Amino acid sequence: MTIIIPTIAVFIISFLLLSVWIYKNEKEEIKKKKGKIFAVMATAFILALAPTAVIGLVLFALFGSTNLVNTIFSLDISTSTLMLLTVSLVIYLYTIDSLLSLLVEHIMGRVNIFNHLILLLIRILAFYTIGLIFDLNQKSNVILAVIVAFIILLFEAFNNKKEEGNTNG
Numbered sequence: 001m002t003i004i005i006p007t008i009a010v011f012i013i014s015f016l017l018l019s020v021w022i023y024k025n026e027k028e029e030i031k032k033k034k035g036k037i038f039a040v041m042a043t044a045f046i047l048a049l050a051p052t053a054v055i056g057l058v059l060f061a062l063f064g065s066t067n068l069v070n071t072i073f074s075l076d077i078s079t080s081t082l083m084l085l086t087v088s089l090v091i092y093l094y095t096i097d098s099l100l101s102l103l104v105e106h107i108m109g110r111v112n113i114f115n116h117l118i119l120l121l122i123r124i125l126a127f128y129t130i131g132l133i134f135d136l137n138q139k140s141n142v143i144l145a146v147i148v149a150f151i152i153l154l155f156e157a158f159n160n161k162k163e164e165g166n167t168n169g
Contacts, residue, residue: 014048
């Protein structure tokens, strides 16, 4: 139930933005044919499903990681706090972290292990700061920040290895 609410919010925002965008671009066509508004809504509905599915899967994976850490280390963090923390982490990863990743890659050159280690340290600091915002105790906050940042590091490392394999052969 906790993942459903942010996913529905993403769908509604995507649907509304796409509806307005399609309606603006097809305004002349809609005025000619009265039944065209249904086509606009259907198109916006179908197009809104793609970002909703992607964000939903990312939320599911990240929430699963935080929940796993919470369970394994007995951190006693409530599910609602974990969900809010997960949404905050997703927002961070798709905004600030993307910019920091590009900046580190630009400064350090091509992707190598040092890029990943610098990003790991930046993410630990950022996740720790987000945990402070949610008033997590120090032990829980450090454990959660380090392990979730490490899981993301592993995912990126495997993804880069896979991309290298695809380009080499």
